[in-house]
Amino acid sequence: MRYRGTNDYDHSQPPRVGVLLTNLGTPDAPEKSALRRYLKEFLSDPRVVEVPRLLWFFILHGVILNVRPARSAKAYRSVWTDAGSPLLVNTKAQAEALRASLGALHGDAVVVDYAMRYGSRSIAERLQALLAGGVQKLLVLPLYPQYSGPTAGSTFDALAADFQQRRWLPQLRFVAQYHDHPAYIAALANSVKAHREQYGSADKLLMSYHGVPQRYLDQGDPYHCQCHKTSRLLAAELGLMEGEYLTCFQSRFGREPWLTPYTDVTLQGLPAAGVRSVQVVCPGFAADCLETLEEIGVENRDYFLTAGGERYEYIPCLNSQPAHIEALTRIVNEQLQGWLPLDADGEATARRARLLGADR
Numbered sequence: 001m002r003y004r005g006t007n008d009y010d011h012s013q014p015p016r017v018g019v020l021l022t023n024l025g026t027p028d029a030p031e032k033s034a035l036r037r038y039l040k041e042f043l044s045d046p047r048v049v050e051v052p053r054l055l056w057f058f059i060l061h062g063v064i065l066n067v068r069p070a071r072s073a074k075a076y077r078s079v080w081t082d083a084g085s086p087l088l089v090n091t092k093a094q095a096e097a098l099r100a101s102l103g104a105l106h107g108d109a110v111v112v113d114y115a116m117r118y119g120s121r122s123i124a125e126r127l128q129a130l131l132a133g134g135v136q137k138l139l140v141l142p143l144y145p146q147y148s149g150p151t152a153g154s155t156f157d158a159l160a161a162d163f164q165q166r167r168w169l170p171q172l173r174f175v176a177q178y179h180d181h182p183a184y185i186a187a188l189a190n191s192v193k194a195h196r197e198q199y200g201s202a203d204k205l206l207m208s209y210h211g212v213p214q215r216y217l218d219q220g221d222p223y224h225c226q227c228h229k230t231s232r233l234l235a236a237e238l239g240l241m242e243g244e245y246l247t248c249f250q251s252r253f254g255r256e257p258w259l260t261p262y263t264d265v266t267l268q269g270l271p272a273a274g275v276r277s278v279q280v281v282c283p284g285f286a287a288d289c290l291e292t293l294e295e296i297g298v299e300n301r302d303y304f305l306t307a308g309g310e311r312y313e314y315i316p317c318l319n320s321q322p323a324h325i326e327a328l329t330r331i332v333n334e335q336l337q338g339w340l341p342l343d344a345d346g347e348a349t350a351r352r353a354r355l356l357g358a359d360r
């Protein structure tokens with residue numbers, strides 16, 4: 001059979017709206033073999049590493065997958081929790097909080113689930129569960145505020161690859177970006193303000209985003225511009241002047257130039273420029289993960305303090321903070337326009353339910 005179908009379709013099953021949160025994915029365990037599996041899938045994605053395939057195959061299999069898994073496993077071990085990888089734990093908590101928040105508004109007409117682009121809890125697996133559960137309208141919200149090919153672009157590829165094998169496709173809406181959504185900016189500002197109320201402010205606020213190769217920007221990827229726009233809006237919301245904040249890019253991989261300024265180089269140079277205290281926030285990460293907890297929380301702290309800095313504070317990601325769940329709820333509700341019965345109008349709801357039930 002060329003296309004997967006549903007042989008036993010149940011006409012009495014109520015049609016539902018599905019909301020699928022996605023994030024990058026994480027290894028199953030902080031061990032070399034699990035890291036090898038995860039990195040192989042992740043780094044084989046041509047959206048992530050845009051290098052001629054044959055050349056990359058030899059570099060990946062000949063060098064990277066022999067060296068990196070052990071090194072990364074050690075880093076993951078330092079942040080791993082009893083419940084698992086922080087990225088997975090935090091994404092699950094976000095999905096549960098969003099389920100409660102949307103459930104209060106829409107009852108069981110909306111189903112919330114979460115999936116990962118690489119590794120376990122795959123997009124294909126969760127799509128199958130949603131569609132089998134009666135979802136006919138699907139909203140996919142990749143938890144990447146700023147659009148980039150390696151993240152949101154690749155997530156769309158995974159959806160499309162699954163749909164290519166299906167007979168009956170759901171109606172689909174896809175949130176490619178929300179880097180300037182007022183509720184997201186407000187949640188970020190709220191988080192920085194709460195931190196400052198507790199700890200006071202610092203000489204500089206560093207806004208650190210995951211990097212991508214400079215080449216991607218040169219070839220039209222909007223990520224760099226969207227990061228700067230988020231920074232600008234967040235600074236405005238906080239009343240910060242130019243010079244009181246900086247945008248920089250972390251997690252460089254490989255030898256070619258990535259987006260600059262680099263977070264680590266910046267932090268190493270700040271003390272010599274008279275900056276004694278910094279607060280670092282990572283607005284591009286919806287959930288704390290290896291790249292924030294270890295790289296920003298530990299590694300870069302060390303660079304700053306060793307270079308003569310006196311006070312370094314990492315402001316956690318939005319995770320499942322109420323303001324973040326409120327922002328995600330608003331983003332989802334805006335996207336669901338026209339997909340749900342109007343609750344205020346009981347008659348319209350009943351009429352619509354009859355119509356929905358009679359669509360096949």
Ligand SMILES: C=CC1=C(C)c2cc3[nH]c(cc4nc(cc5[nH]c(cc1n2)c(C)c5CCC(=O)O)C(CCC(=O)O)=C4C)c(C)c3C=C
Pocket residue numbers: 024025026027043048049068072085087144148150151210211212213223251253284285289290291
């Ligand atoms: C090799 C190229 C990479 C590109 C391009 C890239 C873009 C990119 N990544 C994120 C978000 C995350 N990346 C994470 C981990 C991670 N990223 C890369 C490489 C690239 N990322 C690697 C090899 C790794 C694995 C860790 C390691 O071995 O160093 C994570 C954390 C995952 C976790 O399990 O905690 C996130 C999140 C974005 C947003 C992005 C482009 C905009």
Ligand SMILES: [Fe+2]
Pocket residue numbers: 210251
């Ligand atoms: Fe990454």
Ligand SMILES: [Fe+2]
Pocket residue numbers: 224225226228
């Ligand atoms: Fe730009």
